[in-house]
Amino acid sequence: MKILYLSQHFPPEIGAAQARAYDMSMNLVEEGCEVTVVTAFPNHVSSKKLFHSSAHLGLNVIRSFVVQDTKKSTVRRMLNYFSFMTTSIIAGIFAKKPDVVFATTPQLFVGLSGYVLSKLKRAKFVIEVRDLWVDFAEVLNQINNKKLLKMARKLEWFLYKKADHIIVVTHGYKDYLIEKGIPENKIDVITNGVNPTEMGMLVPEEGVRVRKEHCLEDQFLILYAGNMGIAQGLQTVLEAAYRLKDVPTITFVLIGEGAEKERLLRYQKEKDLHNVLILDSRAKQDLNGFYAAADLCLVILKNHPLFDITIPSKLFDCLAMNKPILLGIGGESKEIVKSLNAGLFFEPENAQSLANVVLEASSTPEIMEHLEKDVRSKMLLKYNRQELSKNLARLLESTQDNVKGWSQ
Structure with missing residues (x-):
């Protein structure tokens, strides 16, 4: 199975999103999948390149240009999001045709990039919801403009509707989406966890x-x-x-x-x-x-x-x-x-x-x-990323043959 894996965040950046994307993509390779990750250049590095391709232990990685996020400006952050959406689509066009496009959020524009590429590549589209991004943005007052919130929710709903399948990281998220009207059989839970081979023993x-x-x-x-x-x-x-x-x-x-x-x-x-x-x-x-x-x-x-x-x-x-x-x-x-x-x-x-x-x-x-x-x-016993990756591989494989969900 060929997978195009979209994640804006990836090592050498440090963080939970980066670690999950790396572990899951590498474990998918170990499961026999051919995986190409489309990601951004590290945010702390000012890149002069538009794109860069590399290979790492059987994993193909394509990095694309982003406007740096200073963490201090909303405008700068939105430019960061939009620039990755644009350049990741271009990068994905030149990647090998996948069977499945797997886009991990937040932010939602990664999902939009994944949807566009799935149509261009005629592949299945699976979105991973690691964060209820719009809801949290409203609760934390990160988006106060009602029009922007409404647009964000429309985009969120569009992606959920168009996705062939949805992966969430908690059972609470699954229940929450079901309450919002998304069919239960369209959602599966693959929790966060750890890669035991990378967790050092304490000295x-x-x-x-x-x-x-x-x-x-x-x-x-x-x-x-x-x-x-x-x-x-x-x-x-x-x-x-x-x-x-x-x-x-x-x-x-x-x-x-x-x-x-x-x-x-x-x-x-x-x-x-x-x-x-x-x-x-x-x-x-x-x-x-x-x-x-x-x-x-x-x-x-x-x-x-x-x-x-x-x-x-x-x-x-x-x-x-x-x-x-x-x-x-x-x-x-x-x-x-x-x-x-x-x-x-x-x-x-x-x-x-x-x-x-x-x-x-x-x-x-x-x-x-x-x-x-x-x-x-x-x-x-329950939160081993190697085992969780096997579940993800099975889900992505089944998406090719048996599209779950509602009518498009």
Whole structure:
């Protein structure tokens, strides 16, 4: 089976979307599929080329030009989206004819590019919904213009209608789309997960080194490593740290980049939070020492019903590192952590609740000792990306022969 895989984000960029696209595409190659990925040049690199083709371990990769997203300008972000939509269509035209065009969102214009290419290539069109992009944009006030929201929803609905099949990453997303009127038999769930071959085992000595390097030897350490965007609600973490400012044995370490990072740094400075360490983003392999050093790994989102049906990929990364979770999300994420006895919980966007849980955990060793010590192996029984990729390959294969869904 020949697959044209569209994902704007791909390594060497760092992030959950990039990791999923790489793991799933490489695993599809291992399943015997011929995969061509159409992606963008890394956003942090100013490319002077329009296109560049390469091969990596049997995977064909075509990179296309995008306007850089500065993360500070809505206009610049839209230019980034539109430029990739345009150049990815051109790049896809010159790719080998596929059996299936598989487009992963967000953002929605990747889906539109996938639809256009599926028509030009006379191939099946499958869209992966990793994020309810329009709904989140409205909830987080990223799109305030009602006309733009209406247009975005029309595009979203058009893509769902035209897709031969829809892949979602949570059961909550599937239920949500069904409630919106999309036939159940048109949707399948393939959750996020981890690639066990790429998750390094923790080395205690690396944790000791990190603690020494950052003067954290005697600290109860809470680690957050990931995107610092609006959805994460990391302001709650700093407000909790402010409440714990006079406790000398607790430190929050935040690692990453994102639209909210500058605001977090300003708040840290204004409140003189010596118990918060905010560091620049690091490659996944360079985080192992921080995971080894951490007592709890923080997974957090803002407080909204939509986030109750969201499972951040970060949750699986932390579980794969065998680290206890400090979770500020309800719904499916909470059920996973509960079922594994893998963490502690606080109310989303409630700084006092977070501060109380951290203080109790740091001062009561029995709480930490009670948590499951081997969550990695249990988690991998359901959330192994190698197995998930096999499910995806079977679904894409069946799409060729048996188009599910409603009349076009």
